[in-house]
Each structure stands twice: as structure tokens, then as C-alpha cells.
Amino acid sequence: MKVILVDDERLALIGLQKLLEKEVSGIQIVASYMNPTEVTAGVLLHRPDVVFLDIHMPEIDGMDLGRQIQKAVPGTEIIFVTSYDQYAVHAFELQALDYVMKPVQKERLNQTLQRVREKLALRREQRMMNTEVPxxxxxxxxxxxxxxxxxxxxxxxxxxxxxxxxxxxxxxxxxxxxxxxxxxxxxxxxxxxxxxxxxxxxxxxxxxxxxxxxxxxxxxxxxxxxxxxxxxxxxxLDSEQWEREMKAWREVKPETVEAYEQAVYRYKGTYLGRYDYMWAEPERERLRYLWLYHMRQLNLHYLKQGQKDRAVENIQQIQQMLPDDEESYFMLMKLYDEMDHKLGVEEQYRLLTSRMEQELGIPISEEVQQWYNDWKRGITKAGQHTR
Structure with missing residues (x-):
């Protein structure tokens, strides 16, 4: 998400920039301005997704500047930031996405940015469906x-x-x-x-x-x-667009997880996977590992939030895409053990041994084998018998 900040107060500008950079992932602040007369040219140059715009500035009214921005680059989202709440109605008449009071609070900023992400995600989906370009x-x-x-x-x-x-x-x-x-x-x-x-x-x-x-x-x-x-x-190119979007994300947070999921799930399958082109394999592998990294980031988020069922679904998707990934079976075995799902542990171990030993002709790792043997004997990680 490309962002421009506009405020004639230096401390307010620096404060908002630090808050965005520290608390929000997937943000690129491409420019910030104290002089409102420079803003329109900056918007034309950088083509931002969103502009955080102070309403009360001495040289030009923020409302008028917002209109200029939207006229110069249609589709740019405007978020007004001000100390005066009497402008709220006028801000929404201008079709501003949101209106935030100073001093900007972290929780309120996250709510605003979630709205931005949802709108941008919807816009991307519409572009993919309607395909404004081939x-x-x-x-x-x-x-x-x-x-x-x-x-x-x-x-x-x-x-x-x-x-x-x-x-x-x-x-x-x-x-x-x-x-x-x-x-x-x-x-x-x-x-x-x-x-x-x-x-x-x-x-x-x-x-x-x-x-x-x-x-x-x-x-x-x-x-x-x-x-x-x-x-x-x-x-x-869809693969190029997807990679660019994924590299913009730094971490998963509760307020951004839905948009993160939508971005990850746009990976529709292996790059040129229907064709047996050996020259494409390095790119296939590179994109697979990029997808796998972000799927695991999602999985860590689900586990941190106690969403074990979501974590199970996530790992199962990894297995469908990468049936030879030993780590996904091991993760499910341990997760099913935490959920007291004994049949699930056995099934994952059986699937893993079948695919590794019978299909690929290689043994499973000693770590997995040792964990499974301990589990069968009812030994916890602490060495205590549980069964």
C-alpha cells in the first residue's frame, strides 16, 4: 500500500509517519509534505493508494486539496486527519474513506487501515474479475x-x-x-x-x-x-502481480489477517504446472517457497490466536499443494496430539511413511520417527508418561 502524508505541522507529520512504520505491515510511505502546494504534483508522480490529509492548513483548505487530488488521480483514497470534528460531514460528502481525530491513536489507525485494505482488496478482485487490462x-x-x-x-x-x-x-x-x-x-x-x-x-x-x-x-x-x-x-502477468503483492506484506496481524488470506489464496497453483518444462522448474520452486512461507506465517498467526482448526485447514492446503513436504505432516501430528485426536496422528504418520518410503524411496527423518515412537509409548516432551 503506497501512502502519502500531508500536514503543515512537522511534529504531527513525524508522529503519524512513525506510528505507521512501527505498527503497520505492508505500508510504503512514498512521500510526505508540509507544503500543500506540492501535494498534487507528488500524487501525480507517486500514484499513491491513499493520502492522509490534514484539513486545517493555512495556505489551502484540506477539502479543496482533497478534491484536487481526486481529480488528478481518480481512485486515490483520502483519509482526513484533523483536530476539528466539525468537518466530519463535509469529509464524507467528499467520499473520503475515513476521518481520524488528532492525536491519532494506534487502535483507531488500525481500524482505518483495515478499511483501506478491504477496499483495495475488493478493487483488486474487481480488476481480476473485470480485468480492466488484459x-x-x-x-x-x-x-x-x-x-x-x-x-x-x-x-x-x-x-x-x-x-x-x-x-x-x-x-x-x-x-x-x-x-x-x-x-x-x-x-x-x-x-x-x-x-x-x-x-x-x-x-x-x-x-x-x-x-x-x-x-x-x-x-x-x-x-x-x-x-x-x-x-x-x-x-x-498474474504470477508477477501476485509476487509483488506478497512481498509488500511483512507480518500477519488480527486486523489484517483477512486481507492477508485473500492475497495468499490468489496463488492458484504451480507456475506453468500443467506443462513438463524443465526450464520452468527454478521459477516454480521459487514461487512455491514464497507461497509456503506466507502459508506458514498464517499458520503461526492461527496458533498464536488459539485457532487450531484454522491451522489444521491451513496445513492440509499445504499438503495438497506440496504432498512431499515432510514438515506439514509432522506439524499436523503434533497439532492433532495437542487436540487429543489420536486417529489424526496415526493417519498423518501413515500418509507420511507411505509417501516418503513407498513413493519416494527415502526414509522419514529420525526426528519424526523418534517423536512418533515416544508418542506411541505415551511419553511427553518432558519425558513423562501420559498413557
Whole structure:
């Protein structure tokens, strides 16, 4: 969430900035202004999600400045901060998102920011549903979503055309030389015999994009067709958007957990997971671990709040996505033990041994085996018998 702060009082400006930076995750303060005449230019430059704006300033009325901001960058949320409550009605007439009294209190600020997050999350959902710009979906399989339409899976002329597009998309904005593409699609074949096939396959890729209404995606030929570069144009990539959103979060808090969940759950599956492209595996693994990190952050929050059922659901989702993740089985075994769910412990141990030893051919870790043996004997961590 990008934020701009405006207040002609230096101490008030510094105080609000410190409160935001200390208490709130996912906040980026891109600018702060004491001079209101600089604000409109700053909003145009930084395109913030929200502006915290003092109403009572000597050079310009905060209400008028709020109107200027909304006119300059429609959709910018305004939160008025003031010592005078008589402006409240006028603030909401301006469609300000909220109205906060000075001195700003931590609890009140969290309530306000939760409203901001909910509104921004709703706006993102609407963009994803209505797709104001074309969207390229890369989770699980490649599909295209045009504004106001449902996603469509492209019908590629050949599997070579599909992989060629996927590879260029994966390396977007980079020149990929012809020799590398020939080795990718026709390994071991002589260049003279496959150069024309590459040209034909590239033609089919361009035609498929045109048929799908995605001709804003351009594939440029390098000098003498020595290589090709794919440029997205106005289109967005869902995996890229998701990663950018997740990296903006620092921690989970009770007032932000719902928005955090919505962001994490936009991970719809493995990156290009429907395709057996070995060159995509490093990116798959990188995004999987980013998702896993945030799922575990959610899990820690649920356990801290005593929400064991939510924690169980969370870990089960991890298992569905990553069935070979030993830690998820071990976490559930210990959690089921705390919940006195003996059958659950046994089931998780059976599933783990089945997948690790039978399917992967590797033993489970000594730590898990020792814990399970102690549990069977009814020994607690303190070494006391419980059964």
C-alpha cells in the first residue's frame, strides 16, 4: 500500500509517519509534505493508494486539496486527519474513506487501515474479475483474460508453438537468440533443417495471440532475425502481480489477517504446472517457497490466536499443494496430539511413511520417527508418561 502524508505541522507529520512504520505491515510511505502546494504534483508522480490529509492548513483548505487530488488521480483514497470534528460531514460528502481525530491513536489507525485494505482488496478482485487490462494467467496453465470476459485457454497449433510462447513469456523483455530456441525445440537437429520450422512456429504463435485478442503482446525480431523478444504491452502477468503483492506484506496481524488470506489464496497453483518444462522448474520452486512461507506465517498467526482448526485447514492446503513436504505432516501430528485426536496422528504418520518410503524411496527423518515412537509409548516432551 503506497501512502502519502500531508500536514503543515512537522511534529504531527513525524508522529503519524512513525506510528505507521512501527505498527503497520505492508505500508510504503512514498512521500510526505508540509507544503500543500506540492501535494498534487507528488500524487501525480507517486500514484499513491491513499493520502492522509490534514484539513486545517493555512495556505489551502484540506477539502479543496482533497478534491484536487481526486481529480488528478481518480481512485486515490483520502483519509482526513484533523483536530476539528466539525468537518466530519463535509469529509464524507467528499467520499473520503475515513476521518481520524488528532492525536491519532494506534487502535483507531488500525481500524482505518483495515478499511483501506478491504477496499483495495475488493478493487483488486474487481480488476481480476473485470480485468480492466488484459491478463495472462500462468498458474497451472497459460490462459488469457480479456476485459469483461472469462479466461480462455489458447488452442495452440502445435506443442512446439505452445512451448515457444511459454519460453518467450518466461524470458519476457529479453532477446532470446535463435540458436537457443532451436536447441530448446529441436535439440540435436541441424540448424539448417530447423530454422524454417522456427519461423513457421513463430508465425503460429503470433496468429494464436491474434485469435485470442492478445495481439497487444508483441514479439520483436532482433537484427537479421538473430533472436526474438516478447513484450507484454498493456497486458499483466498474474504470477508477477501476485509476487509483488506478497512481498509488500511483512507480518500477519488480527486486523489484517483477512486481507492477508485473500492475497495468499490468489496463488492458484504451480507456475506453468500443467506443462513438463524443465526450464520452468527454478521459477516454480521459487514461487512455491514464497507461497509456503506466507502459508506458514498464517499458520503461526492461527496458533498464536488459539485457532487450531484454522491451522489444521491451513496445513492440509499445504499438503495438497506440496504432498512431499515432510514438515506439514509432522506439524499436523503434533497439532492433532495437542487436540487429543489420536486417529489424526496415526493417519498423518501413515500418509507420511507411505509417501516418503513407498513413493519416494527415502526414509522419514529420525526426528519424526523418534517423536512418533515416544508418542506411541505415551511419553511427553518432558519425558513423562501420559498413557
Amino acid at each position: 491478463l495472462i494467467c500462468c498458474f497451472n496453465q497459460i490462459s488469457f483474460k480479456l476485459p469483461g470476459k472469462e479466461p480462455q485457454v489458447a488452442k495452440w497449433r502445435t506443442s512446439k508453438a505452445q512451448e515457444l510462447f511459454a519460453y518467450l513469456l518466461h524470458h519476457r523483455n529479453q532477446v532470446i537468440y535463435r540458436g537457443a530456441l532451436l536447441d530448446l525445440l529441436w535439440p540435436g537437429a541441424e540448424e539448417e533443417k530447423t530454422a524454417h520450422q522456427l519461423y513457421t512456429t513463430m508465425y503460429h504463435v503470433r496468429q494464436t495471440l491474434k485469435t485470442c485478442g492478445m495481439d497487444m503482446i508483441s514479439i520483436h525480431s532482433a537484427h537479421l532475425e538473430a533472436g526474438y523478444k516478447l513484450v507484454l504491452g498493456d497486458a499483466l
